[in-house]
Amino acid sequence: MIISVSRRTDIPAYYSPWFWNRLRDGYVLVRQPVNERRVSRIVLHSDVVDGFVFWTKNPAPMLPRLGELEEYAYYFQYTLTAYGSDVEPGIPSKRECLIPAFQELSRRIGPERVIWRYDPVFLSSKYTEAYHVRYFAELAAQLAPYTRRCVISFLDYYPQISRPMAALGLKPFPAAQKRRLARALAAICRAHGLQMETCAEDLDLAEYGISHGHCIDKTLFEQLLKQPLLVKRDANQRPACGCAESIDIGAYRTCRGGCRYCYAGGANREVSRIHDPASPLLGGYVRPEDEVYDRYIASCRSPQMVLDF
Incomplete structure (x- = not known):
């Protein structure tokens, strides 16, 4: 099974000590998002985990201990946008921290395992088409030597982001305008030798050389493992999502980044207060009323075959 770390929160940036403790102990507990009294126990041993996908805006806290992942296949989905602190108030300086961290991560694990995400893309009175093209x-220019592809998506207007986004003066973003901007960004990628993909977008941009992406990427894991994976598309994601099946070990409302566009919700103060790096749960502890069960997890690797890439 592939483990997602995590679509729900930024574990590399804010909870790295907790993750390393979970890896050391060989398991993690995860509350169900809908029924919080149901807690699944997920084994993290390398014989059943086919790999990790790390989602982050800042991997710097993880860099000193990457050697502890030696037994695993893994890669990073690394979000670096052109937005300022009005949109991403809790994110460190791109120039001083995030770009150097991107480059250092790539030097450590290779550019094919550091995927640049420029998302979500939206328009406002400040963040115009011209702004995006210029800063992209x-x-x-700074990231191209350290990655192989860039993933974009356009902002989805979930109800929970309407209030935090209201003050930004959002502009309408019709399909024709999305196509025009995507075409410009794709041309920049081609000039730098980068492949561009979309994340969970219905919009077909193939005419600009932009393919539909697979952020949890079966093919990339097969290349890293040199074995085929018998894994299906994740049916629990949006119809346009091409991701392979995975188990997410994060928790909603625990991210401290404060990004205005985040559909997963900002950090709940109580959850942040009770976080314990030694706890098997990301937020707090197992309660007397909780029902803890072992979630079945098995490797999807096909042992009969070895791939030669």
């Missing part, structure tokens, strides 16, 4: 080009 600046980022691409």
Whole structure:
């Protein structure tokens, strides 16, 4: 099974000590998002975990201990946008921290395992098409030697982000305008030798050389493992999502980044207060009323075959 770390929160940036403790102890507990009294116990041993996908805006806290992942296949989905602190108030300086961290991570694990995410893309009175093109080009010039592909998506207007986004003066973003901006960004990627993909987008941008992506990527894991994976598309994601099946070990409302566009919800103060790096749960502890059960997890690797890439 592939483990997602995590779509729900930024574990590398804010909870790295907790993750390393979970890896050391060989298991993690995860509350069900809908029924919080149901807690699953997930084994993290390398014989059943086919790999990790780390989602982050700042991997720097993880860099000193990457050697502890030696037994696992893994890669990073690394979000670096052109937004300022009005949109991403809790994110460190791109120039001083995030771009150097991107480059260092790539030097450590290789550019094919550091995927640049420029998402979500939206328009406002400040963040215009011209703004995106200009700053995307600046980022691409600095990141291109350290990655192989860039993933974009356009902002989905979930109800929970309407209030935090209201003050930004959002502009309409019709499909024709999305196509025009995507075409410009794709041209920048081509100039730098980067492949561009979309994340869970219905919009077909193939005419600009942009393919539909698979952020939890079966093919990439097969290349890393040199074995085929018998894994299906994740049916629990949106119809346009191409991700392979995975188990997410994060928790909603625990991310401290404060990004205005985040559909997963900002950090709940109580959850942050009770976080214990030694606890098997990301937020707090097992309660007397909780029902803890072992979630079945098995490797999806096909032992009969070895792939030669």
